[in-house]
Amino acid sequence: MAQSGNFSKAVRLGLITGVVALSVSAIGMVETFDVRDIITGVLTLGQLLLFSTALISGYFSWKKGEGVTPLGAILRGLVAGLLTAVPPIALILLTVVWPDIRNSFVNVTPSLIEILTFGQEPLVGSLILLGIMGVLGMIGAAFDLLSERIQKPLLYGLLWMLGIGLLSEILLLILRPYTPRSLLNLLFGAKGITPATAVVIFVLAVAINAWWTARGKEATAQRRAVMSPTTASRLRRLNIGLLVVFILILPVIMGTYLTEVADIVGTFVLMGLGLNIVVGFAGLLDLGYVAFFAIGAYVMGLLTTQSDLGIAGISFWAALPFSVLAATLAGIILGVPVLRMRGDYLAIVTLGFGEIIRVLVVSDLLKPYIGGAQGILQIGKPELFGFVFVQPEHFYYLILAGCLLAVFVSWRFRDARIGRRWMALREDEDVAEAMGIRLVSAKLMAFATGAAFSGLAGAIFASRLSSIFPHSFNLLISINVLSLIIVGGLGSLPGVVVGALVLVGLPELLREFAEYRLLLYGALLIVTMLLRPEGLWPSPIRRRELHEAELEHAPDDSEETPSLA
C-alpha cells in the first residue's frame, strides 16, 4: 500500500478548511465570538470556531476501509491540520508587511491578530498556531481510529460540555435566584464555566452515555415491552402533562429577559406554522410572507392606537379579528394572480409583492394614513377582565395561546381532506388536478390560512411592542421564517418549534451572533439541503419521500433531470 500516493485528499481538504479558517477570521467571526468564554481562561467561542476547522479537517482526511494504517491516518491528520493553519498564518504575516490592511478589510483588526497569534510576536504566534492546528488535525484523525463504542460517549461528553459552556450566561441567569452564591462561584467563572465544571460535565456525560448504550437502552426497551397498553398510555399522558406544566411555568423560571426572548421565538413559531402550511404542506414557495405579518400589525396599530393616525380606537380584542381577517383577505387577493405560477416564478413574484408593500408603506403616498417611516405609536394593549397585558410574561401566554391554536388548526388540517389535497398538490400539480382536486380552492386555502396565522402574529407583535415601524417588516423576516421551517423540517409541526428555537432563540441569547445571523442562515440552508433535506425534526411522510427519491434517482443517470419535469 503506497502511503504517499493518497495524501492528496488530506492536502486538498487541509487547504479547503484553511481557506475556511481564513474566511471566518477575515470576516470578523473569530474576533466577535471571542468575547464569549466557553471555559473560563481556556477556550472561547472564537477559538472553538477556529480550531474546529483543523479538527474537522483531520477527521475527514482519511476514511476507514481505504487500507490506511493507524500511523498513516495520523500522518494524514497532521498534514491536513498543518495546512489548515497556513492561510491564517499568511494573514498574520500579511498584516506585518501591510499594516494598513484594516482600511480595506475592516475586520482584520489588531485584536484578531492577537487572537490568532495568542498574544505573541507574529512569527512565534504563527508557529504556535501551526503546532496547535497540527495536533488538532492528528486528534481529529485519531478519533476515527477509535471504535464506535468509545467515540459516541466522547462526542456526547464534548457536546454537553461545550453546550453548557456556551449557554452558561443563561444558566447563570436562571439559577441565580435559587442557588447559593458560593456554589455559583465554584461552577461559573467570570464568563463561561470553570475548567473544573467542564471536566465534571464531560465525565458525567461520558459516563451516562456509556451506561445508556451499554445497559440502560436495553433495559428501558425491555421494561417498555412488558408494559401493559394502559400503563403505556398513562405514561405518555403523564409525559405530556409534565411538558404542559413545564411550558406553563416557564416564564416563572426564566425571568423577564428570557421570557422576552421566548416571546420573540413564539412570534416566529406562529409565523413559521403559517408558512409551513403554504410551503411545507402545499409546496408553494412564498417569499413575501412578511407582508401578511405587516398587514396584521398595521391593522392592529391603526385600529387601537391613541395617536392621530388612529381610526377607531377600539380595544385589542375587538381589533384582533379585523387584523386576522385583513391578513387573510390579503392572502387571497395576492394569491389569485399567482395561482397559475409554480416553483421559482411564484417565489420571485411573492418576493415582488413583499417589496411593493414595503415600498408603499414608507412612501409619501400612504404617509398620511399609516405614518410613513415614523410608524405608528401608542398601540393599545390587550385587556382581560380589567387585567392589562404589559409584561413579557403576560404576552408569553397570549402568544402561547396563539401558537397552540395554530398548531391545532395545522394538525387538524393536515389530516383532513384539505391536507391531503395540499400534499397531492405539492407532489405533482398536474396529477393532482387530473385526480379531480380543485387547485384554485386548495391553493387559496393554503395562502389564506398561512396569511391568517401571520396576521395574528403581526397583531400580537404590534401590541407587544406598542409601536411599529416599516423597517421591522423587511424581507429578512421572510427569510428568517423560511429558514427556520426548512432547517426544522418542511411540513413538520415540531420541526417549526425546533427550527425557531435554534434559528431565532439561540441568536437572541448569544448576542454576538446578531451580525452573522444571515450569513449563518444562508450557510445552514445550503448545508441542510445538501446533507439533511428533511430537516432537524422531519415529518415522517417527507422523510420517506426524500429517501424514496434518492433511491429512485441515484442509480439511474440517464434519466431526464427532474428539474425539467
Added chain:
Amino acid sequence: MSQRFKDIDFIGVFLWVFRAVIIVLVIYGTVAKLFLGVGNEYTFETWIDFFVSGLSQGSLYALIALGYTMVYGILFMINFAHGEFFMSGAITSTVLVATFLSASGFLDAQPLVSLLLITAVAIITSISVALLTERIAYRPLRRAPRLVPLITAIGASFFWQYFFRGLFGSALIPFPVPESLQGRWTIFGLEFLRTRVVVMVTTVIALILLNLFIQRTKTGKAIRAVAEDKDVAALMGINVDRTISITFAIGAAMAGIAGVLWGLVFRQVHFYMGFVPGIKAFTAAVFGGIGSIPGAALGGLLLGVIEAVGPPLFLEGLGIAGAHQLKDVIAFTMLVLVLIFRPQGLIGEKLAEKKA
C-alpha cells in the same frame, strides 16, 4: 365539473379586471400629465434626460439579466444568487483596486488602463464566486426536486451578502470616478452625462462579444447544445458539467462588468447593492423572454426606460405624491404583470411545458 368552470371564470375575470385597471391608470396618468398639465412641468431636454438615464440604467439591467437568462436556458432554474455575483465583483474591485489607484493618482492619469484593471478584478471575483456557488450549492442538487436548488440559491445569496459585509464592512464605499469621465459630453446638440455614455457603449460591446462567442466558438456551440438537450449533448461528447460552469462564468463576467459600470454611475458600492438590481434584472430577463439573450437585452433596456420615464409621466399624472419613490413599485408590478399575462416574454419561445 360545473364548479370547476366557475372557478376558472372567476379567476379569469379577476385577472382581466386587474389588467384593465392597470392599463386605464397608465393611460389616464399619461393623458393627464401631457395634456392637462398635472404635476411638475418638464422641458423637452428633461424628458430626453429621463429617457437617456433610463437607457443607461437599462443597459446595466441587461448586462445582469444575461446571467439569469443563460443559466435559466441551461438549467431551468432561477439563479437567485446572481445579484450577489454582481455585488461581489463591484465591491471587491472598488476596495482593493479603485481606491488605491485613485489615491496614487494613477486613475486620473491613465483612466482607461485603470478602468480595465478594475474591471478585470471585478470579473475575476464575480467568476470565482459564481463557480464556488455552482460547485457547492447547485451541482450536487441537479437531480433534486425543483424547490431544493431554489432554496440553496436563496441561502447562497444571503451567505455572500453577509460574507462581503464581513470582509469590507457595512458602510457605503465611494467609487472614484476618473476626472475625464465627470461632467457631460455634447452629442448631436444634446448633453449627455459621460458616465452614462460609457455605460451604454460598454454594454453594446459586451453584448456583441457575447453573441460572437455563443454563435461562433466551439464552447458557444457546446452551450447551445447543452441548453437544447443535456443528455444528447453528453452523448455527443460534450462535458456537461464543464459547460454549465462556463455558462455560470460568462454570466458572472457580465455581472462583474455591470458592477464596475454601476460604480461609475452611482459613485458608491455597498454589500446590499446586488439584491434589488438582481430582482429587477430578473424582471428584465422574464420581460424579454427568459432563455433568450437578445430578449434579456431588450427587456433590460425597456425596463430601464419605463422605470425612468414612468414616475414623472403617469404616476405624477395620477397626482401621486413623491412619485419617484415608487420607481421600484413600477418594476415589481411589471414583473407580476409579465409573469401573469405573458410568461414567455416579448420574444421568448413558449416555455410553458418546459418550465412548468
